Amino acid sequence: MVVGNASSFGRRRLPSGGRRRSESLGPWRFVLPLIVFQVVVVLGPAIMAVYYSFTDWDGFSSAPFVGLDNYRQLIADPDFQQAFTHNAFYILLMPIPFLLALTAASLLMRVGGRAGMVYRLAFFIPFMLPSVVNSFVWKLLLDPTQGLQSILPAIGVPNPGLSFLGDTSTSLATVWFVDEWHFWPFLVVVLFAAMQSIPPDLYEAARVEGASWWQEFRFVTVPSITSTLAFMFIIACIWCFLVFDYPWVLTYGGPAGSSETIGTLVVKTGILAGRGGYGAAMGLMMTLFAAIPVGIFVYLRRRGAEI
């Protein structure tokens, strides 16, 4: 069957210049509404935020230009420094949910059928619930008088009356725990999906070679999902700097600022206290911190890292 030849192709009329332009503009026409939307909703406010960060704007009236004053003040602001260390605390503990998720995902790989589906669903439920709902549930569970501790006397154990969210020494760790309790199932599902894409041949070959479960995990599973792991780690690092909802609902950043994050501080300062300019500077610093992991990611990829 003749499907064509050089001459037949040659007889085709090439598209005119106008048509070529039209075709090249085609995709842009589809994307244009989104671009306009992004400019209005994201780029415009972002540019305005940069501008306001150099002003003493109160959120309503004129915005007198103050140069770098807001940034100078930020560097010396003990509240901001404290909040930054709390965000850094989130990053420092980041390996914990990753290790848990890796373990859980690899175990889920071994559970097939309906049971596997039930497990996966159970793991994912915390991530599907709104953060406000999760927070209120945990607030109740952790309440020293009405929560889990109040049940202990029924089994003969005195109620220790520990106030995890009300103690300055435990509030941040408790907020982090609840936040990660919500987040790590998402990691499980993502890593599980990545593991499912690993060719079974690799595992079969490893087993033929007499590899143990741990060796399969170490030499087959982990190397095969490195890019997913790296990507999720970057995303998680960014989220660590954008933490807001859990500390806001659970503790309002307290007590005494002990669970304050930059996100909660931005809202308190920029919106509630009417210091729009200073809040904008704080928000931009938060964005800058969040961009650092992205920069590292891009840098490593350009250097040839397979992530």
Place this chain on the structure above:
Amino acid sequence: MQSRLGNRTALAVIAALTVVGCSTGVSTPHATTTPTQAGSPILTTPGTSVPSASAAVAPPSGRVVQWGDSTGIVNNPDYKTGVIDVFNATNPTMTLEDTIRTNMDAALRTALAAGSVTPDVVNMAGPTEGVELALAGQLLPLDKYVAQYGWDKILTPWSLALGTVNGHVYCIPNNMETLVVYYNKTQFDKNGWALPKTYADLIAVADQVKAAGSIAFMQGNAEYKLADQWFQGEWLNHVAGPENVAKALKGTIPWTDPTIAAAVTELKNVVNGGHFTGGLSKYYTTTFSAIAAAVASGKAAMSVDGTWDLAVFQDAFKKTGQELGWFAMPDSTGNPVLDISIGGCDGINKNSTNPDATAAWENWLLTDAGQVALAKAQNNPSPLATVNAGAMALYDPMRADILTALVQKTATPGQYGYTDWTFFSPKMETYWENHIEQVWAGALSVPDYLAATQAAYEQDKAANALMQLP
């Protein structure tokens, strides 16, 4: 102790005297009534000699838009039927549209910043916010309406002063409340605890309660972090004394003054000494319903709280069958001081297309009809120079007792205290509220806290943002 019977009796006697005065021809036209020079409130019955808002001018017409917070009084069904509907029915030339907004404050600020013509009524959380918005140029000066309706005569001088910025009135305070000490009378009687006559007595009683294995003050801020400011204000006014607080607010003494420092230190000692909820960490996780339940059951003896939570306590005490009592916290000299709380302040949007009708609505709220309607809906009264006894009688008896005592106190400086959300300037209030927990936690020293408070005060002063005190 503020005797419930005593106040009720006083209320009835004063109301009766007013009626007698009226019947003997001591009647005053609404528009020209002048209250006592000191702004002393007089209790009167409606429709008698009430120096009330004027109705002499031609009624404006048109539509007035008001926004209310979904969690606030405006969302109360009684407010809709008892206040809004009554106004619309009795003012046929005007239509008040009442819209509920979630996160109303943010929506309001966004609308104002965008130059929106609605809402016409700028419904604010208190005078401090009024100053902030007035300085931002978002509010219409109300001087014309003050003169037209005689608001300077209808409202107490101190309350109108709160709405004044740079010599112009920008907002009309409303929703007057106070803080008291609610206590379990059954437990007090049973244990022989005497009601305190001085602040030292109060702490002595707290020690006795603690020694008996109960919690002295059941408090918490789990649901509302700014509840901290209730106690800041109570201890400030009752340990430093209202005179010193007034001096600090006027700038006569600095906020680093030893009297102020003593008050902040005393509160720090009380909250850390186990008198608050049995420990500071529990304070941060205790809810209002748990507070009321603990006091009603006798697990705790007292709770410093506002009139806004009275119904919560009453419901809890109904369940336990024990008796609820209240008293004004005494100061160190034995004066039972009540702190003034103004929980709301209404201004007019500078871009409003119908300011005259908006002002008419505000004026109606200050009339007999408005005050009675508010009372029927169990909303708090406005800080009027002459309080409507008929409206007062419509409140729950205990609320009426407390409000009556407050009204009597507000006549004389030195008898009332100053809540920070009512009398503190914006930057100072923000700092004061946001850093007290660091003081309690020992992360910030009292001198440093007060030095920063003074610095914030100076900033507000430079911006002409200080609250005006009479």
